[in-house]
Amino acid sequence: MKKRKLKPFYLLIFLIWGSVISGCSLLGKKRPVHLAHSKMKKIVVLPFASYQDTEKLPILFSEGGIITNKITPHVLKTMDYLLEEELSQVKSSIHFFFLSERSYEALLEDALNRSKNPAEVVKYIAQKTSADGILCGKVFRFRERQGSAISIKSPASVAFVLVLYDGKTGKVIWKEVFDETQKPLNENLLNFSLYGKIAWLKAEELAQRGFHRIIEAHF
Numbered sequence: 001m002k003k004r005k006l007k008p009f010y011l012l013i014f015l016i017w018g019s020v021i022s023g024c025s026l027l028g029k030k031r032p033v034h035l036a037h038s039k040m041k042k043i044v045v046l047p048f049a050s051y052q053d054t055e056k057l058p059i060l061f062s063e064g065g066i067i068t069n070k071i072t073p074h075v076l077k078t079m080d081y082l083l084e085e086e087l088s089q090v091k092s093s094i095h096f097f098f099l100s101e102r103s104y105e106a107l108l109e110d111a112l113n114r115s116k117n118p119a120e121v122v123k124y125i126a127q128k129t130s131a132d133g134i135l136c137g138k139v140f141r142f143r144e145r146q147g148s149a150i151s152i153k154s155p156a157s158v159a160f161v162l163v164l165y166d167g168k169t170g171k172v173i174w175k176e177v178f179d180e181t182q183k184p185l186n187e188n189l190l191n192f193s194l195y196g197k198i199a200w201l202k203a204e205e206l207a208q209r210g211f212h213r214i215i216e217a218h219f
Contacts, residue, residue: 119170
């Protein structure tokens, strides 16, 4: 398969467009206001689950046409680490508490023994952890690039969902899906703000940028 390379002559066009896009973003971007956030003091973050782990989340998210691949335990740990790193940068009064895999599985088992209703499961976990909100994620795809930062056979590709629940009602406050396969900049200049540099990203870098986009928008 022919390797893709980032072509130098697109740099000038890219820089011009990047400046215009950045300027528009700074002028027009407004973070959404979530009234539930203003009252939240503690959000419990559940360990990431894969689409293969059908019993690991309070609500079962369908991939809904998203391309999937096999998710390993190492990928789940990577996603947990990246999310924790991103949330540690949030400047707010919210305390994010990261629940361990063992603690989560024990709480989930107890919750499901009492009720199969997703909202009741969320409320039970929130009650037992004294949480105002529950944040959880599910990863559908984590495919590493084949090649280097400047020349590849196939690009990195990542898909996941993040959901924040209200701990009191068990209802979804927001849900965000990130589904991205890196494209050459000359094919999609608008994504420079996501890619952040003129290079082919690793899957971990792409996932980190997805987390940053979502967390920045909501917190």
